[in-house]
Amino acid sequence: MEECIFCKIINGELPSFKVYEDEKVFAFEDINPISQGHTLIIPKRHVENLWEIPEEDLAAVHFASKKIIRAIKDALNPVGVACLQLNGRGVNQVVMHYHLHLIPRASDEPQLPVSSWELKPGDMKEIQQIAEKIVAAIK
Numbered sequence: 220m221e222e223c224i225f226c227k228i229i230n231g232e233l234p235s236f237k238v239y240e241d242e243k244v245f246a247f248e249d250i251n252p253i254s255q256g257h258t259l260i261i262p263k264r265h266v267e268n269l270w271e272i273p274e275e276d277l278a279a280v281h282f283a284s285k286k287i288i289r290a291i292k293d294a295l296n297p298v299g300v301a302c303l304q305l306n307g308r309g310v311n312q313v314v315m316h317y318h319l320h321l322i323p324r325a326s327d328e329p330q331l332p333v334s335s336w337e338l339k340p341g342d343m344k345e346i347q348q349i350a351e352k353i354v355a356a357i358k
């Protein structure tokens with residue numbers, strides 16, 4: 220993908236703060252970090268989202284996430300690490316190259332907006348109906 224900024228980062232056409240690379244995966248620091256150590260893991264093969272990504276690349280990204288989250292724990296001693304992955308502009312995916320965010324939180328940092336929503340019980344009938352729709356669509 221010629222205009223994809225993450226492809227350009229993988230190719231070295233754009234700079235990045237690389238933390239990890241292997242045959243299938245590249246990981247680097249987010250330059251607009253929500254917290255210290257905010258890291259992005261991407262497949263080297265360009266795909267937009269979870270609908271498109273081949274299983275082997277998905278597996279590689281998530282195997283790498285385990286390696287990197289361990290390094291984040293050892294290096295930064297966070298109280299927790301949120302994993303976030305957005306699919307589609309409707310949920311604010313901005314860079315259309317699949318990426319998994321690892322977002323650590325230090326004890327002196329504020330709660331992450333992505334992990335601090337209010338729990339409100341839903342309508343159980345509606346939840347059941349939605350679950351049935353999804354089950355019927357599973358292939």
Ligand code: AMP
Nearest residue numbers: 224235248249250251305311312313314
């Ligand atoms: P999103 O698509 O909303 O899941 O997030 C895209 C993320 O990519 C944002 O957190 C950006 O700060 C980050 N980002 C965009 N351009 C760069 C870049 N050149 N280097 C590192 N991170 C970037």
Ligand code: ZN
Nearest residue numbers: 223226265316
């Ligand atoms: Zn790309």
